[in-house]
Amino acid sequence: MTVVAGSLPLAVLDFVGIEHGESPAAAIAGAVAVAQTVEAAGYRRYWVSEHHNMQSLACSAPELLTAHVGALTSRIRVGAAGIMLPNHAPFKVAEMFRTLVAMYPGRVDLALGRAPGTDPLTAHVLRRGVAADAGAEFPGQVGELLAFLDDGFPADHPYARLVAAPVVDEQPELFVLGSSGYGPRFAAVNGLSAVFAHHMSPELAFDALRAYRRDFAPRHDGAQPYSAMSVLAFASEDEEAVLDFEAAWTLTIQNISRGVREPLRPEDVRGLARSARFRADRQDDGRMVTGEPKAVAERLLDMRHAAQADEIVVVTPSLDRARRQASFTALADAWRHAA
Numbered sequence: 154m155t156v157v158a159g160s161l162p163l164a165v166l167d168f169v170g171i172e173h174g175e176s177p178a179a180a181i182a183g184a185v186a187v188a189q190t191v192e193a194a195g196y197r198r199y200w201v202s203e204h205h206n207m208q209s210l211a212c213s214a215p216e217l218l219t220a221h222v223g224a225l226t227s228r229i230r231v232g233a234a235g236i237m238l239p240n241h242a243p244f245k246v247a248e249m250f251r252t253l254v255a256m257y258p259g260r261v262d263l264a265l266g267r268a269p270g271t272d273p274l275t276a277h278v279l280r281r282g283v284a285a286d287a288g289a290e291f292p293g294q295v296g297e298l299l300a301f302l303d304d305g306f307p308a309d310h311p312y313a314r315l316v317a318a319p320v321v322d323e324q325p326e327l328f329v330l331g332s333s334g335y336g337p338r339f340a341a342v343n344g345l346s347a348v349f350a351h352h353m354s355p356e357l358a359f360d361a362l363r364a365y366r367r368d369f370a371p372r373h374d375g376a377q378p379y380s381a382m383s384v385l386a387f388a389s390e391d392e393e394a395v396l397d398f399e400a401a402w403t404l405t406i407q408n409i410s411r412g413v414r415e416p417l418r419p420e421d422v423r424g425l426a427r428s429a430r431f432r433a434d435r436q437d438d439g440r441m442v443t444g445e446p447k448a449v450a451e452r453l454l455d456m457r458h459a460a461q462a463d464e465i466v467v468v469t470p471s472l473d474r475a476r477r478q479a480s481f482t483a484l485a486d487a488w489r490h491a492a
Contacts, residue, residue: 154346154379154463155259155326157197157228161488162457164198164466165191165481166234166383169212172472173416180211181218183474188222190478192229194485197464198262199226200234206275209416216249223257232262234348234383234466235330238294239267240279247301247317250325258321264328264348265298267291267336272412295329295343302327328381333357337365337380344372346379349460352468355439358382362460383466386453388446388484389476393426395443398471400426402441405470422472446480450487 167187171180188199199222201215212218215233223231232253236246246263253261300306301317302324329340332350334357340347347365351358362380369378387398401422408417425431442452453465467484471477 154377155230157230159195160197160229161195161485162464163191163196163485163488164200164381164464165196166200166202166466166468167212168202168204168210168468168470169218170470170472171209171211171416172474173418175416177211181221184211184218185222185225187474187478187481188226188229188231191481191485192226194482195489196229196481196485198230198232198466200232200262200264200466202234203237203240203266205240205279206272206414208414216253219253219261220256223253223260228260230260230262230326231257232325233264234262234328235264235266237266237268238291238298239276243294243297244301244312244315244317246298251302251317251319251321254321254323254325255319258323261325262328263325264330265295266330292339295339299327331361334361334364337361338368340380341365341368341378342370344370344376346381348381348383348466349462351382351456351460352385352440359456359460362462366461380460380462381464381466382456382460382462383468384442384453384456385440385469386442386449386465386467386480386484387469387471387476388444388449388480388487390445390483394473394476396426396432397422397473398469398476399435399441399443400431401472402470403431417472419472446483446487447491450484450491453484454488454491 167184169180169184191199201218202212203215204210205213219231219233250263306313328346328348329336330348331337332353337347349358349362365380366378389395401417404417442449457465469477469480
């Protein structure tokens with residue numbers, strides 16, 4: 154695992170949200186500003202997710218965003234978390250990420266997911282109408298990708314003569330994403346790094362990551378397990394800002410369940426955040442880590458230790474980009490003091 158010298162064991166996963174009334178161009182420019190902020194704060198990685206058919210997000214092409222952000226930063230590792238492998242040919246993924254490595258050597262990450270990152274109809278279109286069992290195909294797709302990137306195929310394999318160009322001297326750092334026990338188990342058996350989505354399945358995260366470390370089988374001599382856990386987190390001294398963040402995520406989940414894909418309206422978020430019922434019903438269900446920076450940093454450190462994880466991936470889908478940036482900076486400062 155290549156680590157940026159002096160960096161914190163913190164990463165950011167960005168959905169590249171489009172704020173209400175904002176253009177996609179402005180959202181992408183905002184994503185660059187976030188990446189530059191977390192680079193200056195000492196974060197180790199900036200990752201972009203892959204989601205489709207979502208008017209509220211500008212992350213349908215994470216490989217392009219990775220290239221754009223890479224050009225406008227200098228040290229932080231950049232990448233996709235992830236590339237939803239059922240939507241892509243492994244050969245093309247290898248070509249894309251070898252190209253990124255050629256552009257930004259020593260800085261490119263590739264996290265692989267087996268979910269489509271979208272609804273069934275959109276997944277059908279992405280696969281050009283070919284019916285497939287994404288879960289069943291994932292191991293074979295990963296095997297192909299590894300062969301194209303590094304391992305090579307047996308001499309008698311039909312793909313043995315194919316070359317994923319450009320040919321580069323290094324490979325992207327590979328991770329396997331998961332929100333169930335499958336992802337960490339697959340990563341462990343295949344000697345790959347693992348990322349668990351605590352923000353989706355907090356009840357499974359700790360056991361899954363501990364099992365990953367216990368069961369890790371190295372692909373190469375000297376390889377060691379490496380894991381990260383993505384956590385919804387927001388750090389601020391401003392209680393109103395914290396409430397807005399919690400309300401925005403609550404409304405986001407409600408909208409997803411109803412099939413609503415448009416950006417949230419700020420007035421709806423503020424209305425919920427300031428309602429007596431929302432404030433009365435707030436409870437710590439373990440999914441979000443919010444509050445003053447010192448408390449957030451200390452809790453994330455405790456969670457990292459409990460999960461035996463190497464890094465925390467911070468997920469902060471706030472409506473207010475300036476607040477997000479302030480949260481990332483405050484968390485980094487508090488982490489340094491708490492660690």
